[in-house]
Amino acid sequence: MTENKNRLDNVKETVSEHQYHQVILKNIKHDLINPINAMIGYSELILDTLDEAGDRALKRDMQSIYHSSTAIFAIIQELFSDKTKAGDDIGSVILNEDLHYSIRTPLSNIVGLSELILEDTATVTDLDLQDIQDSVSKINQAGKRLLKLINDLSKYSDLSDSDLMENYYTDLYLKESSIRNFQFNTEAKIPDKIGTILIVDDESANLDIIDKILQQSNHKTFTAESGEEALKILKKESAKIDLILLDLIMPEVNGMDLLKTLKDDNNTYHIPVIMLSALDEIDTIVECISMGADDFLIKPVNRILLHARLNNALEKKYFHDKEIKYQKQIKIEQEKSDKLLLNILPESIAERLKNGESLIADDFEDSTVLFADLAGFTKLSSTISATDVVMQLNSIFSLFDGMLIKYSLEKIKTIGDCYMLAGGLPKPDKNHADSVARMALEMLDIIKEINTKTNQSLKVRIGINSGPVAAGVIGKEKFIYDLWGDTVNVASRMETFGSNSKIHVSSSTYLQLKDYYNFTKRDKINIPGKGAMQTYFLNSLK
Numbered sequence: 001m002t003e004n005k006n007r008l009d010n011v012k013e014t015v016s017e018h019q020y021h022q023v024i025l026k027n028i029k030h031d032l033i034n035p036i037n038a039m040i041g042y043s044e045l046i047l048d049t050l051d052e053a054g055d056r057a058l059k060r061d062m063q064s065i066y067h068s069s070t071a072i073f074a075i076i077q078e079l080f081s082d083k084t085k086a087g088d089d090i091g092s093v094i095l096n097e098d099l100h101y102s103i104r105t106p107l108s109n110i111v112g113l114s115e116l117i118l119e120d121t122a123t124v125t126d127l128d129l130q131d132i133q134d135s136v137s138k139i140n141q142a143g144k145r146l147l148k149l150i151n152d153l154s155k156y157s158d159l160s161d162s163d164l165m166e167n168y169y170t171d172l173y174l175k176e177s178s179i180r181n182f183q184f185n186t187e188a189k190i191p192d193k194i195g196t197i198l199i200v201d202d203e204s205a206n207l208d209i210i211d212k213i214l215q216q217s218n219h220k221t222f223t224a225e226s227g228e229e230a231l232k233i234l235k236k237e238s239a240k241i242d243l244i245l246l247d248l249i250m251p252e253v254n255g256m257d258l259l260k261t262l263k264d265d266n267n268t269y270h271i272p273v274i275m276l277s278a279l280d281e282i283d284t285i286v287e288c289i290s291m292g293a294d295d296f297l298i299k300p301v302n303r304i305l306l307h308a309r310l311n312n313a314l315e316k317k318y319f320h321d322k323e324i325k326y327q328k329q330i331k332i333e334q335e336k337s338d339k340l341l342l343n344i345l346p347e348s349i350a351e352r353l354k355n356g357e358s359l360i361a362d363d364f365e366d367s368t369v370l371f372a373d374l375a376g377f378t379k380l381s382s383t384i385s386a387t388d389v390v391m392q393l394n395s396i397f398s399l400f401d402g403m404l405i406k407y408s409l410e411k412i413k414t415i416g417d418c419y420m421l422a423g424g425l426p427k428p429d430k431n432h433a434d435s436v437a438r439m440a441l442e443m444l445d446i447i448k449e450i451n452t453k454t455n456q457s458l459k460v461r462i463g464i465n466s467g468p469v470a471a472g473v474i475g476k477e478k479f480i481y482d483l484w485g486d487t488v489n490v491a492s493r494m495e496t497f498g499s500n501s502k503i504h505v506s507s508s509t510y511l512q513l514k515d516y517y518n519f520t521k522r523d524k525i526n527i528p529g530k531g532a533m534q535t536y537f538l539n540s541l542k
Contacts, residue, residue, distance in 0.1 A: 026279055029080040030249050032149055033278030034203045036076065037300035038142035039069040039110060041209030042135040044303060048216075049132060058132075061113050065139060068106035072146075073300060075103050099150060107147055114140035138205055193314035195242035196220040200230040200258070201276065202250040206299070210245060213303055219310075227253025231261070238267045242317045243310065246293075248277035248284070256291065263292035270320060272313040276301065345481045346410050346426050349473060361472035367424035368436040368466040368509060369412075369488050371495035372400075372443060375459040377417040393417060396458075399446050407435040412483060418495075422483060425471055433466050433512040437538055440464060440503045447501075463494025464538070465506040493527045494535065503538040510536045517541055 043066040050059040079096055114136050121133045197219050201207045207223050214221050222237065224230035227250055234241065244262070248255040255275060262268045272294040277284065285296045294316070295309050338350070345353070352360055374396070384392075393414075400419055404411055408429065412420040421439070424432030440462050447460045467487035474480050490506055498504030510519060520537040527533045 025080060027249070028153070029076065030278045032076055032146065033073070033299055034206065035142035035146040035149070036069060036073045037278070038203070038205030038209065039139050039146075040066065040073065040300040041205070041213075042139045042142075043069060045209065045212055046132050046135050058117065061117055065110050065113055068109045071106045072103045072110075075099075099153070103150070107143055111140060111143040111147070114143065138208070142205060193311055193318060194218050194220075195310075195314045195317065196222070196240050197310070198222045198224065198230060198233060198237075198241050198244045200224045200227065200244065200250070200255070201247040202226060203247070206247070206276075210301065210306075213306065214310075217307065226250060227255075227258040227261075230258060234262075234268055238271070241271055243313050244271055244273045246273050246275050248275055248279060248288070256288070259288065259291050259293055270317075270324075272317050274309055274313060344479055345473065349426055349481055353473065353479070359472075361470065362426065363468065363470055364425045364428065365468050366432070366466065367422055367469050367487070368433045368464060368512075369422045369469065369483065369491035370420070370436050370440060370462060370464050371492050372419045372421075372440075372460050372462045373495055374417040375461050375500045377458065396447075396450065400443060403439050403442055403446075407439045409435055409439060410481075413480065422469070422471075425469070425483075426481075433509055434516065436464060437503070437505075437509075437513055437517060438541075440538065441540065444501060444503070459500035461495055461498045461500050462503045463491055463496065463498050463505075464503065464509050465491035465494055466509040466512055490527070490530065493530070497525055497527065497535075499537070505536050505538050507534050507536070513538070515542075 043062055046062050047059065047066060050062060076099075079099060117136045118133065118140065121129055121136075194217075197214055199207055199210050199214070199221060200223075201210070202225050204225065207225060211221050211223055222233050222241065224233055230244075230246075231253075246255050246258060250258075253261075255277070259273055259275070262271065262273060269292070273292065274295040274297060275285075275288045275293045276297050276299055278299040288296055294313050297306060297309060338354075344350075349360060374393075377393075397414060397419060400421075401411060403409075404421065407423070409421050409423045410425060412422055414420070421436070422432075423429060423436040429435070443460060443462065447458055450456065451458055465487055467485075467490070469483045469485045469487045471481065471483050474482055494504045494506055504522075505513075505519075513519075518539040518541070520539060522535050522537065524532045524534050
């Protein structure tokens with residue numbers, strides 16, 4: 001107890017006396033409102049049932065209990081609102097005759113009528129009336145609890161403020177955490193939405209009432225009597241929960257702490273939170289909203305207002321989930337689009353297009369271009385179906401495509417049964433000629449393997465040339481990354497004037513590779529547009 005007093009005395013040193021009084025009064029009000037909330041909530045639920053059952057005498061008694069409960073609530077609200085705003089001393093509040101005398105008549109009426117109803121229904125076996133009896137019993141318990149709270153307040157009237165704080169919170173088990181966290185902050189009809197709602201409240205009566213109200217509206221519910229229990233539920237079920245109803249003042253992890261935890265967690269930050277509290281100070285409400293709460297309801301909760309706020313929050317959650325779903329779909333479609341673009345263009349060129357470049361044209365001082373033609377395939381295609389032609393070409397060219405990654409080369413395009421690739425672009429690479437030569441040799445081996453497996457006699461004719469090229473993207477609707485220049489033309493001529501199952505290279509490529517590969521020198525050949533040229537057949541690595 002001494003440790004508790006020292007802690008509270010330390011709190012007092014940091015604030016004004018008026019603020020210190022407000023802390024005490026807020027928490028006294030909170031504890032008085034809780035049983036009143038239970039009496040109002042359960043009487044409303046019973047009256048709803050009696051509208052259908054038609055028991056006039058019971059309905060009359062329950063209406064009397066309901067009106068007495070709301071009258072007590074109005075007295076408490078007025079008393080504490082006036083006193084906390086005026087900053088009166090605490091004794092003038094807890095000894096006020098309205099608190100000790102004006103509410104005793106309606107409170108005695110509630111306790112007395114509830115006991116009579118319990119006696120009258122003691123032998124009832126009907127399940128519906130048993131449920132009513134259970135709710136009346138809880139009204140009776142709440143009434144007696146409120147009476148005890150008010151009686152207990154009298155014995156603290158002569159204590160100093162610090163002793164009052166210590167003894168009141170020790171005797172009545174109030175929440176020290178609420179003092180720490182809520183002390184002194186000075187800053188067309190929507191169709192019913194059905195959702196899964198987590199209710200968090202340390203008062204079992206409040207929890208039970210709200211749970212029943214929501215289940216009557218076909219909502220699915222989870223209930224938690226503490227912040228720790230709520231976090232355990234959320235750890236398992238956060239994906240299912242559409243909304244959280246969160247009590248503000250609770251032991252250990254209070255509502256404000258839990259709200260902050262929820263909004264800091266990527267798995268729960270998007271779940272709407274409606275705060276519940278008997279405290280109606282505007283500063284408290286503003287702080288909750290600023291911390292991420294979507295709404296705030298004052299206890300005892302008005303059922304019509306509760307449904308309206310729930311509908312509004314669930315509507316927001318519905319559209320948020322729909323937006324997330326659309327964003328995921330957009331992401332999937334974007335990935336498909338990116339993948340398709342990468343099938344057409346080199347990755348670096350695709351990125352430049354996505355970043356807004358409308359004209360892409362680059363000069364490369366040195367690169368190597370390869371053309372490979374499937375000799376005799378045109379004749380073969382006239383003897384088989386179009387489907388078989390496409391399937392066979394796809395099979396061969398897919399194998400070539402797989403090799404591109406291995407050698408860091410770029411496929412430029414296919415023209416019928418001709419395959420074109422290049423090295424040293426769009427990302428410059430000084431080993432481009434060697435990479436292209438290695439792939440050319442592997443292409444010959446692949447065709448041999450295909451012939452062995454299929455008993456065919458396909459042959460490939462390959463031509464290679466090295467030198468400067470211009471490269472860029474052509475087209476606005478249908479893109480193609482293409483190459484231009486004399487280097488490209490000569491590479492094409494190397495393929496045309498080459499031999500089946502041979503790799504025909506120009507002198508420029510030969511000069512880059514002669515120290516590492518075996519070549520056969522050819523007689524000079526006359527190349528249209530170029531004249532007599534010295535060329536070579538690339539045979540193998542040395």
